[in-house]
Amino acid sequence: MxxxxxxxxxxxxxxxxxxxxxxxxxxxxxxxxxxxxxxxxxxxxxxxxxxxxxxxxxxSDSALYDRMLSATSSSSKLSAIDSGLTVLQQTVGDTESETSPAALLGVFSSALSSAANAPDDSALAASAVTAAQNVAQSLNDASETVQKVRTDADSSIATSVSNVNDLLAKFQAANDAVVQGTAIGANVTDALDRRDAILSDLSEEMGISTLTRANNDVAIYTDSGVTLFDKSARSVTFQASGALDATSSGNAVYVDGVAVAGPGASSSMTLKSGAIAGYAELRDDVAVTYQTQLDEVARGLITAFAETDQTGGTTTLAGLFTAGSGDTSVPSSLVAGLAGNITVNAAADSTQGGSPFTLRDGGMNGASYVYNADSEASYSTRLTELIGALSASQTYDSSSQLESDTSVMTFATASVSWLQGQRSVVSTSLDTQSAVLSQTSTALSSATGVNLxxxxxxxxxxxxxxxxxxxxxxxxxxxxxxxxxxxx
Known part of the structure; x- marks a missing residue:
């Protein structure tokens, strides 16, 4: 040489x-x-x-990377639902909690029994009315909490949608740099890293899949198949609903004009994972079902304590529990938001000029509805009937997802158990997905990261x-x- x-x-x-x-x-x-x-x-x-x-x-390891994106989306969805369920659980309590509707119904039933054993004792009658007020207030508070969870979820959807649009804009810049650099043979490894980091952040907000084409160009689709990015970013839109109540629905999330979450989204186009999917499910499904259960507890109480015309009439009017101040109707079917409006009849409340003995005697709706016509101090028939009414079977709306032919007390307990079950299932699934995400991230880091x-x-x-x-x-x-x- x-x-x-x-x-x-x-x-x-x-x-x-x-x-x-x-x-x-x-x-x-x-x-x-x-x-x-x-x-x-x-x-x-x-x-x-x-x-x-x-x-x-x-x-790089494309299989591990795709698995990490999927695990990120799944964990993010479950985390969104779990956060809402945790608020509901902590605020409403459980069957052992002094603040749960089910527990307070038990206290109320005991107070009724005590009043029935001494029907002439005004203090026991007043205690029963107070216990009834506590039940009504717990339903009011629970309903308010449900709507706050729904409103917060709606606000979180708006934040996530804003993040998605920002990330898509950043992705377009990174993708353009990769495509242009690849075409001229430049070093695009840093741009590829930036693009992957953006995809990782995007997968937290919604489930995605990607397709790599010539010159390392990438197209992005939702996990339901709607195009998010193809040469350019598609518009992701959402109109925040503001404060929600039990009678209102949240708005849908649209990707390029296609509804992918919320009302109007078809089953084939609905997002399957990501924070947006989780918040939408919490707002439109989980919280709504729980609200229905609370509303049906309220309806069951109004029905159980309704007064009937004792002079031979057929009109039944609200008794101890009413659908609102001055409302004497007895709902025969589900009324959205009833739990937020239920209250104790002023006719039984001494602080509002009423008498607790109307619980024993009836007559909250006038003389025609008096059960104790002779004003006997030892009259306990009506109180005994009311105690029985709490244990009598009623039918409930199927959308409550609970057994229909049961008593209002059993239904209330089942409602709290349902909430606990939902949270347990979501929490367990979240732990599993978090473990999968951790293992996948570790494996990906080992395969593609820097070993000093x-x-x-x-x-x-x-x-x-x-x-x-x-x-x-x-x-x-x-x-x-x-x-x-x-x-x-």
Whole structure:
């Protein structure tokens, strides 16, 4: 081999080693950045026996990455639902809680029994009315909490939609950089990392799938198949509903004009995962079902304590419990928001000019509805009937998802148990998905992340190669000096 060939071989090796050292140093510097993959300088041998860096690639595992995106979306959806269920659970309580409607119904039933055992005791009668007021208030509070959870979920959807649009705009810039750089053979590894990081953030908001095409161009679709990005970002729109009540529905989320969450979204187009899917399910399904259960408890109480005309009439009017101040109707079917309006009849409340003894005697709707016509102090028939009414079977709306032919007390207990069951299922699923996400992220990091031990070992090897190439260039330089001295 000639001296010039040897010199060129050593120089190309030196240049390649220098580039590889630079890439390795960059890997070490970004080792703590989980969104950065390990960069690899691809080296090839030249025709003259030297070496050169052809291009710089990055470590990747598309299967693991897609699995991580899926696990991120699933965890995000479950987390959104779990957050709402936790609020409902903490505020409403359970069957053992002093604040739960079911527990307060038990207290009320005991107070009725005490009043029936001593029907002439005004203090016991007043205690029963107070217990009834506590039941009504617990239903009011629970209904208010449900609507707050729904309103908060609606607001969270608006925030997520805004995030999605921002991320899609950032993705377009990153994707353009990747496509343009790939087309001219430039190093696009950093742009690829930025694009993947954006996709990871996007998967938290909604379930997505991707398709890679020529020049590393990527198209994004929702997990239900609606196009989110194809050369350009599609518009994701949502009109925040503001404060929701039991009679109102939230608005739908649209991607490029197609409803993907909320009212109007077909089963085939509905998002399956991501925070938006979770908040929509919480707002439109879970919380609505629980509200229905509360409303049916309220209706059951109004029905159980209704007064009938004792003079032979057929009109039944609300008794101890009413659908609102001055409302004497007895609903025969589900009334949305009834739990938020139920109250104790002013005729039984001494603080409003009424008498607790109307609970014993009847007559909250006038003389025709008096059961104790002789005003007997020991009259307990009506109280005994009311106690029985609490245990009597009633029918409830099927949308409550609870057994229909049961007593209002059993129904109330089943409602709280349903909420506990929902939270338990979601919490368990969330733990499972979180574990999957953690394992997948760890596996992906191992496959594509920077291992400092490996990088330091590589740098030592490259330094020795660098030194060898430098020494060889020095030898060639000395030989040239000797040659020129002889010629001179």
């Amino acid at each position: 000639s001296l010039s060939a040897t010199f060129n071989t050593a120089r190309s090796s030196l240049q390649a080693t220098s580039t590889r050292l630079s890439v390795s140093a960059s890997n070490v510097a970004s080792a703590d950045d989980t969104s950065t993959s390990r960069k690899i300088a691809v080296v090839t041998t030249t025709s003259d026996g030297g070496s050169k860096v052809v291009n710089i690639t990055r470590a 031990d490996d990088e330091y070992a590589l740098q030592l090897e490259l330094e020795r190669s660098y030194q060898a190439s430098s020494k060889l260039i020095g030898v060639v330089s000395d030989l040239y000096d000797q040659l020129f001295s002889v010629i001179g």
